[in-house]
Amino acid sequence: MPRQETPGGVDRSRMRSTAAALTSLTALAAMSLVPGPASAADPGAGPCALTRTAAHHSLGLDTWNGAYPQPRRTLDAVMVFLSFPDHRAGLTTQELAADYFPATGDFFERASYGRFRLAAHPQAQWITMPKPSTAYGIQRDWAARDRAAYLRDAVIAADREIDFSRYDIVYFVADPEAPGVDSDATKVVNFEQPIRADGTDLRRIVTVFEQHPPDRNVLAHETGHVFDLPDLYHRPTDGKGDWDTYVGDWDVMGSQFGMSPDLFAWHKWKLGWLDASQVDCVQSGSSLHTLQPVGRSPEPGATGGTRLAVVRTGPGSAVAVEARGSSGNDGDTCTEGVLVYRVRNEAPSGGGPIEVLDGHPDTEACWDRSVYPPLADAPLEVGESFTVPGERIRIEVADRTATGAFTVKITT
Known part of the structure; x- marks a missing residue:
């Protein structure tokens, strides 16, 4: 806990x-x-x-x-x-x-x-x-x-x-x-x-x-x-029930027990581990983005590729899109794909500054290992699409390259 x-x-x-x-x-x-x-x-x-x-x-x-x-x-x-x-x-x-x-x-x-x-x-x-x-x-x-x-x-x-x-x-x-x-x-x-x-x-x-x-x-x-990173878990008022409803297994700031504990790409951007060339700022219309999995280390001499796509949704909010795969700190994950989440800059530590959006709200996964099975299968797989609730943002996963990157179409 x-x-x-x-x-x-x-x-x-x-x-x-x-x-x-x-x-x-x-x-x-x-x-x-x-x-x-x-x-x-x-x-x-x-x-x-x-x-x-x-x-x-x-x-x-x-x-x-x-x-x-x-x-x-x-x-x-x-x-x-x-x-x-x-x-x-x-x-x-x-x-x-x-x-x-x-x-x-x-x-x-x-x-x-x-x-x-x-x-x-x-x-x-x-x-x-x-x-x-x-x-x-x-x-x-x-x-x-x-x-x-x-x-x-x-x-x-x-x-x-x-x-x-x-x-x-x-x-x-x-x-x-x-x-x-x-x-x-x-x-x-x-x-x-x-x-x-x-x-x-x-x-x-x-x-x-x-x-x-x-x-x-x-x-x-x-x-x-x-390093100024917030708690991403939700503490129930009575101390009982699920703590991991905001982000599940998907970041160590949510749970140290998570199967996929690498830091969100947004956190890596904040900490200076991603530079401007690795973050796509999505404008209106449709655009394609090739997202390298967050946990994969770049090849020697390489820049590392794009790790994050961001759609600004308001003065203090954004929707972030990143790829997660079974590499690096995420080596024990049980699902791979494109993860979508909301970010809010006015939400304090423990108040839900990041909320993972479930690409498969009707299913769960990895009951034997996940800290919160409803979000264990949150990432989108190739051929799947997702419309962000309350926003005119649609994410489609077109394919996965031979190197493991995901090609994603984002329409706003």
């Missing part, structure tokens, strides 16, 4: 003053984020690029939110392992590090077509927390005061050993066998005001409480939030 990211506020001086840390970390109760500064417009943005809004993790991509690191180069991530006085760790830090790397780094290497590298720096030693694990009330919907106490103690303890200025991303990994650790509490904690530590701004920490071994792709999901 997906984890929800949690906003909050922390401040701490580089001077390792326990009193100062105690005072500032109580600010974690804040539950809103001030939108980050905009950086220059993405060179791949065009007339079909939605404008970034104040929504948390807005999928507008005309500018980059400067509060987040851009995954367009090598980013260094420190992995800090936290133990507790009420449990002697039975696992080594090396065993826990192997739960997440190189798998998480490989996920992003494939997803970015080699344009981004996540370099992990797991620490060899355990950092001992000052209180028992049961003292922090660790759980999914964590009380702000308990969460603040945990982060306060973890930051102070880790800062004695870690030079945060060397790293772009911070993972705090708790001893999974400690009695007070709840695996459902894994999430990203954002700071309303950045922590100034070791001469650098620390804006968020990924808190990991996973079992050993952990959920599949869970750290890729949480790291996606570090």
Whole structure:
């Protein structure tokens, strides 16, 4: 079951003053984020690029939110392992590090077509927390005061050993066998005001409480939030029922358990892994588009081809069309074809910023593996067509080339 990211506020001086840390970390109760500064417009943005809004993790991509690191180069991530006085760790830090790397780094290497590298720096030693694990009330919907106490103690303890200025991303990994650790509490904690530590701004920490071994792709999901990507799942108000009604298996930000967890082409466009030549902005009339599967890596020396076609449907909305096949991060998919989805720039994380449109609404697929079988067969196959509900947009899949690309006719 997906984890929800949690906003909050922390401040701490580089001077390792326990009193100062105690005072500032109580600010974690804040539950809103001030939108980050905009950086220059993405060179791949065009007339079909939605404008970034104040929504948390807005999928507008005309500018980059400067509060987040851009995954367009090598980013260094420190992995800090936290133990507790009420449990002697039975696992080594090396065993826990192997739960997440190189798998998480490989996920992003494939997803970015080699344009981004996540370099992990797991620490060899355990950092001992000052209180028992049961003292922090660790759980999914964590009380702000308990969460603040945990982060306060973890930051102070880790800062004695870690030079945060060397790293772009911070993972705090708790001893999974400690009695007070709840695996459902894994999430990203954002700071309303950045922590100034070791001469650098620390804006968020990924808190990991996973079992050993952990959920599949869970750290890729949480790291996606570090890059300003939203939760794509729907959390029922009572916590019961289907969580995956928006996107099903089709993106790791929807479910870390998905059969086809590669990032949507829209996400890759936002992150800078697709450039203008790989995104077709569809105007009125009919046009043909040859779409390479999102998960397929380009041939050496090749540009990678077109990965996304976009029809703007309003000031804050668009319909996106992409191909999905059994390659790369999507190697375990049970269906292939052309996937159609809506994008909304004003929908916040968890509020349905992307909604997959079902090309086969009367059928389901892959009951044994899918997180949401009604959307497992959502892609259109060769010879099929689909009219977007409420829009004058028709998508027809004409054929599939020898290289696996799909030829798609879009009429608006």
